[in-house]
Amino acid sequence: MEHTTMTTKLISLHNAIKKYVHDGDLLYASGFTHLIPFAAGHEIIRQGIKDLVLARATPDLIYDQMVAAGCARKVIFSYIGNPGVGSLRMVRAGIEKGELEWEEYSHFSMISRLQAGASGLPFMPMKQTGAADLMKHNPQYQQVTDPYTGECVIVVPPLKPDVAIVHVQRSDAQGNAHVWGILGEQRLAAFAAQHVILTAEEIVDEAVIRSDPNRTLIPGLVVDAVCHVPYCAHPSYTQGYHDRDNDFYLAWDEISKTDEGIQAYLKEWVYDLPDRQAYWEKLGPEVHQRLHAGERLSAPVNYGEY
Amino acid sequence: MEEIEYNPQELMVVNAARLLRDGDVVFVGVGIPNLACNLAMRTHAPNLQMIYEAGVIGAQPARLPLSIGDPSLVTGALSVCSMYDIFTLYLQRGNVDVGFLGGAQIDQFGNINATVIGDYAHPKVRLPGSGGSMEIAAWANRCYIITPHQKRRFPARVDFRTSIGFLTGGDARAKTGVRGGGPEAIVTNLGLMKPDETGELVLTALHPGIQFEQVQENTGWAIRQAPNCETTAPPNPEELRILREELDPQRIYI
Numbered sequence: 001m002e003h004t005t006m007t008t009k010l011i012s013l014h015n016a017i018k019k020y021v022h023d024g025d026l027l028y029a030s031g032f033t034h035l036i037p038f039a040a041g042h043e044i045i046r047q048g049i050k051d052l053v054l055a056r057a058t059p060d061l062i063y064d065q066m067v068a069a070g071c072a073r074k075v076i077f078s079y080i081g082n083p084g085v086g087s088l089r090m091v092r093a094g095i096e097k098g099e100l101e102w103e104e105y106s107h108f109s110m111i112s113r114l115q116a117g118a119s120g121l122p123f124m125p126m127k128q129t130g131a132a133d134l135m136k137h138n139p140q141y142q143q144v145t146d147p148y149t150g151e152c153v154i155v156v157p158p159l160k161p162d163v164a165i166v167h168v169q170r171s172d173a174q175g176n177a178h179v180w181g182i183l184g185e186q187r188l189a190a191f192a193a194q195h196v197i198l199t200a201e202e203i204v205d206e207a208v209i210r211s212d213p214n215r216t217l218i219p220g221l222v223v224d225a226v227c228h229v230p231y232c233a234h235p236s237y238t239q240g241y242h243d244r245d246n247d248f249y250l251a252w253d254e255i256s257k258t259d260e261g262i263q264a265y266l267k268e269w270v271y272d273l274p275d276r277q278a279y280w281e282k283l284g285p286e287v288h289q290r291l292h293a294g295e296r297l298s299a300p301v302n303y304g305e306y
Numbered sequence: 307m308e309e310i311e312y313n314p315q316e317l318m319v320v321n322a323a324r325l326l327r328d329g330d331v332v333f334v335g336v337g338i339p340n341l342a343c344n345l346a347m348r349t350h351a352p353n354l355q356m357i358y359e360a361g362v363i364g365a366q367p368a369r370l371p372l373s374i375g376d377p378s379l380v381t382g383a384l385s386v387c388s389m390y391d392i393f394t395l396y397l398q399r400g401n402v403d404v405g406f407l408g409g410a411q412i413d414q415f416g417n418i419n420a421t422v423i424g425d426y427a428h429p430k431v432r433l434p435g436s437g438g439s440m441e442i443a444a445w446a447n448r449c450y451i452i453t454p455h456q457k458r459r460f461p462a463r464v465d466f467r468t469s470i471g472f473l474t475g476g477d478a479r480a481k482t483g484v485r486g487g488g489p490e491a492i493v494t495n496l497g498l499m500k501p502d503e504t505g506e507l508v509l510t511a512l513h514p515g516i517q518f519e520q521v522q523e524n525t526g527w528a529i530r531q532a533p534n535c536e537t538t539a540p541p542n543p544e545e546l547r548i549l550r551e552e553l554d555p556q557r558i559y560i
Contacts, residue, residue, distance in 0.1 A: 033375025079437035084373035106440035129444040130470035130482035
């Protein structure tokens, strides 16, 4: 019997960025400390894309680098810090100098915006926090009366990125993806966005995905492009594949102290390299060894034969 | 008696750990609060349950986590969920007993500023912002703040209210309808402050060898000393051994 073959969504990261990320777009590169798609950020920098509105709960080094490279007009965030280290110098300087627009939330209200966007709702309600100062400065926060109790609840509008970039451990060629470890806002970002670029450590056969459907957090039906990008998340990490490079997070604090330092970094590690494979090779065996993840397998589950 | 030496970080961790109760569900960050929870777990609170805002429940990290999303928090944890779940099912729902908070400024009524020094629109110093603290301060049953005691950190009023304490005191907090009880204690390197019945922070304990005058000098308002102000017991050898040998042998946070 003849089978029709499904069209593959496999495409290079270079081509995916070219096709789906445009000047002025609202971009959400997802991942809460885990699975941050740095390779995609670097590719956007290389392609010289401008005026982006960069949304992330924690802009992290990926947006600090993109802001430094002149890709951003505005940031939407809930915590601007270098996690575990200190200040996020470029984003902070941009705000302090008035060169970068910003829109600010708490983690929960930021994630609630994605939840509204991902669920097709006009807003998400949340309980009172009593912290009125941020609400005063950000008119996206509103209050409505709960029709059932008469009490006041805070509401935030949906966040609907033009493009979400989501890194995962493994995906099939259609973008059905298994994710484990810290899940952050990966799934919400994928469902909230107009277009989704998926980057994966491994491209696997559909049968691997079907062997454990509960682990499929992102279904191919919301995915536009699937890119095979091992080590995409460095200097953040991918659970079970490589560790977080805390040394680099510390190093960035030094690098980002001066404009020369940043420009030298961008030249050496972004502009002068063609892709993530070259970047990973350039990091060298010592770093590879230091970030090695080791093995701790889960107990298998029985889905049953029916 | 032999004099035991300890540094201000160790002193704060030990005193914060002692505030935790066995069975508490704690919403915890990395660094000093993480050490305090682990110390409590290894001493008087073996049934403490630690929840991280990254979505990890019952973490058993094999190494000292250096960021809020460290992979070692996941390996061997009881459960991992999304950020939306951690903030709704756990925090908003009322399943969190204790939240730890920090910030650049803490005022007389325990309100916290982690957002900005100066004007919001034209900031003199731009700070990281809320992260999870706005909701933790409002929704955890009780909150603890651990911070060094410096005048600039304890102004009479904060420049920006990132997270709620007792607002202007009295019933101001209750009137907002937030579910949690608010700050229960502030642990510093000089002593402990707790809110009185009006929500104003008063000094309730001094660490060994510290004088009240030192606290007043380092506080931005005329702080009152509680009539029954105590002296904290110094960190004991076992607490220090656990901290130095088991929890932070590389002395990253202590």
